[in-house]
Amino acid sequence: MNNLPEKEYFASGHNACRGCGPAIAMRWIAKAAGDNTVIAHATGCMEVISTLYPYTSWKTPWIHSAFENAGAVGSGVEAALKTLYSKNRPNVLMIGGDGSTFDIGFQALSGAIQRKHNFCYVCYDNEAYQNTGYQRSGATPKYARTTTTPYGKVVHGNDTWQKPMPLIIAAHGAKYIATASVSNVVDLYNKVKKGLEIPGPAYVQVQTPCVPGWGINQASTIQVAKLGVETGAYPLYEIEGGKVKMTRKLEKLVPVKKYLELQARFRNLSEDEVKEFQSRVRYWYKYIESLESKGKVFP
Amino acid sequence: MKKGLKFNIGGIIDEPGNSVETKKDGWRVHKPEVDYDKCTKCGVCAMFCPDGAIFKDKNGNYKWDLDYCKGCGICAQVCPVKAIIMKEEEK
Ligand SMILES: Cc1ncc(C[n+]2csc(CCOP(=O)(O)OP(=O)(O)O)c2C)c(N)n1
Ligand code: SF4
Numbered sequence: 001m002n003n004l005p006e007k008e009y010f011a012s013g014h015n016a017c018r019g020c021g022p023a024i025a026m027r028w029i030a031k032a033a034g035d036n037t038v039i040a041h042a043t044g045c046m047e048v049i050s051t052l053y054p055y056t057s058w059k060t061p062w063i064h065s066a067f068e069n070a071g072a073v074g075s076g077v078e079a080a081l082k083t084l085y086s087k088n089r090p091n092v093l094m095i096g097g098d099g100s101t102f103d104i105g106f107q108a109l110s111g112a113i114q115r116k117h118n119f120c121y122v123c124y125d126n127e128a129y130q131n132t133g134y135q136r137s138g139a140t141p142k143y144a145r146t147t148t149t150p151y152g153k154v155v156h157g158n159d160t161w162q163k164p165m166p167l168i169i170a171a172h173g174a175k176y177i178a179t180a181s182v183s184n185v186v187d188l189y190n191k192v193k194k195g196l197e198i199p200g201p202a203y204v205q206v207q208t209p210c211v212p213g214w215g216i217n218q219a220s221t222i223q224v225a226k227l228g229v230e231t232g233a234y235p236l237y238e239i240e241g242g243k244v245k246m247t248r249k250l251e252k253l254v255p256v257k258k259y260l261e262l263q264a265r266f267r268n269l270s271e272d273e274v275k276e277f278q279s280r281v282r283y284w285y286k287y288i289e290s291l292e293s294k295g296k297v298f299p
Numbered sequence: 300m301k302k303g304l305k306f307n308i309g310g311i312i313d314e315p316g317n318s319v320e321t322k323k324d325g326w327r328v329h330k331p332e333v334d335y336d337k338c339t340k341c342g343v344c345a346m347f348c349p350d351g352a353i354f355k356d357k358n359g360n361y362k363w364d365l366d367y368c369k370g371c372g373i374c375a376q377v378c379p380v381k382a383i384i385m386k387e388e389e390k
């Protein structure tokens with residue numbers, strides 16, 4: 001822990017809920033960004049709770065962007081910095097929630113990668129549009145109850161599985177892709193730092209439980225995120241040079257039921273639904289793991 | 300804003316990290332209390348505090364800044380030696 005910066009770049013006094021997972025991630029993302037970085041941040045919980053005018057929690061130059069265009073704003077910043085600085089050029093960090101990244105801001109991010117800008121995009125994944133009252137997004141797991149996917153007699157929560165976003169980004173030819181969990185902030189810090197250091201587009205996606213959106217105890221955020229990793233529901237890996245590497249190998253997957261039962265959004269799941277959830281988790285974990293032995297699988 | 304400029308070009312905040320001016324102690328229902336006899340100074344609590352309310356002092360002891368602690372209880376939950384307990388705030 002000795003080489004981690006003590007200095008905080010994400011100040012106290014922000015307005016996140018008690019026990020907010022994304023707020024913990026912001027502290028470590030900001031530490032990785034440090035002094036010489038410009039941040040373009042799409043709206044969403046972390047933007048709203050950190051910049052209630054005239055206050056800001058950011059100590060790094062920071063620009064608000066609309067919901068859909070952190071990728072475009074960051075691209076413009078990067079192009080400007082390229083002409084303004086010949087050495088010691090500041091890094092560009094883009095931040096978006098899962099709604100912003102998987103759905104609304106996807107085309108701006110996609111274009112930024114295709115144009116090969118030099119940036120790191122961090123998606124903090126709380127698995128729904130939480131800021132506007134917990135609506136489903138392209139990152140919401142199947143059977144999760146949200147305000148737009150209620151659990152009733154006919155409809156049993158959300159009816160789609162998450163988009164495999166890190167692989168979609170990898171297929172674009174990004175230079176570095178990583179998944180992370182807020183239950184391991186050192187790993188998160190290192191991956192964001194690596195994403196900023198590697199020239200070209202990089203993408204880091206970190207799972208961050210949301211207290212009211214997931215219906216979890218406010219003290220259990222880290223425990224839930226840890227189970228997300230240990231059950232295989234959120235596999236941790238990196239893709240560099242087109243090669244997949246598991247950064248947390250699981251000898252055995254903890255039964256996913258242990259993860260689901262801590263979250264009110266999964267209350268009411270039938271035994272069959274838990275079984276389906278389990279086989280989906282196992283399938284994806286094994287699939288990603290199988291890519292590791294295949295060498296270069298992405299451009 | 301410059302005189303004569305008709306429109307505000309956007310909200311500019313030129314005091315980095317000034318959210319520290321807005322204390323959050325009023326949000327708290329439970330307060331963390333540390334048993335320093337048990338504490339091993341590992342720093343795990345500080346790592347995971349969403350509000351950055353735990354810091355290391357000059358002697359390497361972890362201290363709580365109750366102006367910003369919202370009382371979520373994460374620090375108590377993650378402490379490996381269970382040195383922190385959450386106590387109901389006195390009114
Ligand atoms: C074009 C547009 N549509 C809708 C909104 C309203 N809005 C603001 S934040 C938000 C949800 C953000 O979801 P996500 O990106 O997952 O971040 P989270 O709030 O979950 O952290 C929405 C729908 C907006 N600001 N702009
Ligand atoms: S709604 Fe969720 S993500 Fe938003 S501030 Fe609260 S805990 Fe954090």
Ligand code: SF4
Pocket residue numbers: 333337338339340341342343344345361377378379380381382383
């Ligand atoms: S986590 Fe517990 S043992 Fe470690 S520094 Fe905090 S109070 Fe002390």
Ligand code: SF4
Pocket residue numbers: 019331347348349350351352353363367368369370371372373374375
């Ligand atoms: S109770 Fe929550 S906000 Fe208060 S110090 Fe502990 S982790 Fe931080």
Ligand SMILES: [Mg+2]
Pocket residue numbers: 097098099124125126127128129130131137
């Ligand atoms: Mg979200």
